[in-house]
Amino acid sequence: MRKILNSILTGIRAVERFLVISINLIMVALYTFNVLVREILPQYSSTFAWIDEATRLLMVWAVFLALGLALERGRHVAVTTLLERLPKIPKKIICLLINTTGIVFSCYLAWLGVALVKFVMRTGQVSPTLGLPMYWLYVAPTVGFILLALRYGLELTGVNDRHNKPLLVAPTN
Numbered sequence: 001m002r003k004i005l006n007s008i009l010t011g012i013r014a015v016e017r018f019l020v021i022s023i024n025l026i027m028v029a030l031y032t033f034n035v036l037v038r039e040i041l042p043q044y045s046s047t048f049a050w051i052d053e054a055t056r057l058l059m060v061w062a063v064f065l066a067l068g069l070a071l072e073r074g075r076h077v078a079v080t081t082l083l084e085r086l087p088k089i090p091k092k093i094i095c096l097l098i099n100t101t102g103i104v105f106s107c108y109l110a111w112l113g114v115a116l117v118k119f120v121m122r123t124g125q126v127s128p129t130l131g132l133p134m135y136w137l138y139v140a141p142t143v144g145f146i147l148l149a150l151r152y153g154l155e156l157t158g159v160n161d162r163h164n165k166p167l168l169v170a171p172t173n
């Protein structure tokens with residue numbers, strides 16, 4: 001069972017990484033193109049006004065898709081000075097409380113996200129320059145918090161342990 005779970009998680013990780021990297025590369029390309037058009041051919045800059053909106057939408061997606069990856073790697077903001085100095089049993093209890101709270105909070109926000117997506121779908125709102133249904137903007141937090149809840153669940157079950165990851169960069173003295 002653990003092997004199957006690890007292979008599913010590996011697949012999710014690969015998709016998340018691919019999407020986040022692709023989104024960032026697309027944003028860089030769009031902004032570069034937009035700057036070049038504004039500087040070289042300013043008369044056509046209004047034709048590409050959609051780029052600002054597209055990159056904002058992509059930025060939202062990149063942030064929320066990276067939530068789970070950041071937690072898994074222990075990259076969320078955390079004050080761990082006390083936690084690292086605690087004995088094993090109290091440390092486990094506190095980690096259990098943190099992960100349980102994280103799951104509940106993430107699931108609640110995902111649930112709110114679903115309600116918001118449904119509401120925006122009913123309004124029929126579309127983005128001004130792209131003409132894209134606006135609910136796609138609100139799908140990003142929903143997906144992001146579902147992925148975050150998954151990572152908290154993996155922490156809770158012991159599949160992942162963000163507190164005991166080896167440092168990727170050697171500490172400086």
